[in-house]
Amino acid sequence: MPKPRERILSTTLLLFHKQGFNSTGINQIIEEAKVSKASFYQHFRSKDDLCIEFLNQRYDYWASELEKFISGTSTPEEKILKSFDFLIYMNEKEDFRGCSFWNILSEIPADKEEIHSVLRYHKNKLRVFISHEVKDEMIAAHIYLLFESSILTSQLYRSNEFIETSKTIIKNIFHSSH
The missing domain is CATH 1.10.357.10 (Tetracycline Repressor, domain 2)
Known part of the structure; x- marks a missing residue:
């Protein structure tokens, strides 16, 4: 399974591209990338x-x-x-x-x-x-x-x-x- 950072980015690429920036929340990215909130903030402020x-x-x-x-x-x-x-x-x-x-x-x-x-x-x-x-x-x-x-x-x-x-x-x- 890809590392958390890669999972966050590939999920973001799909969601921002499909839904846009404003319609995509951090919680949805965290959920779909299967990472913890702590892990997300470890990679992105x-x-x-x-x-x-x-x-x-x-x-x-x-x-x-x-x-x-x-x-x-x-x-x-x-x-x-x-x-x-x-x-x-x-x-x-x-x-x-x-x-x-x-x-x-x-x-x-x-x-x-x-x-x-x-x-x-x-x-x-x-x-x-x-x-x-x-x-x-x-x-x-x-x-x-x-x-x-x-x-x-x-x-x-x-x-x-x-x-x-x-x-x-x-x-x-x-x-x-x-």
Whole structure:
């Protein structure tokens, strides 16, 4: 059986992703992870600490899945388009649950600065990835905004339509900038 910390985290990953941050209580996590209250607090001082660890774990998972998904592409255009295909893949895999980061952001108040800074830190890594592939700053920003809005609109409409539309826009951007 996995160690208590791993059980707490895997339970949290499922519950935060499925129910959201506010609807998931520490007692439910303790119960479903089959750990004692003392054991929980030995590993995490608070729900906020647990949330930060959740975001770090979720990012690592998402980034490694994306990396695997786009491996084999060579040009910046292929990498970017394949990244949008990854969104479609994740929507199918996770039933349009959307982005854990946007979901958490919508639930937490502005004064939880530590969580906000973790959200920004990981979202910025995505911006850096796109900027690394697309040297033109304005085009990179445009693609980043399309990427984030594709995630949100696909969750809202439970459809990949705007991801496909974004891919068409990106093809046009790449072909008109050459």
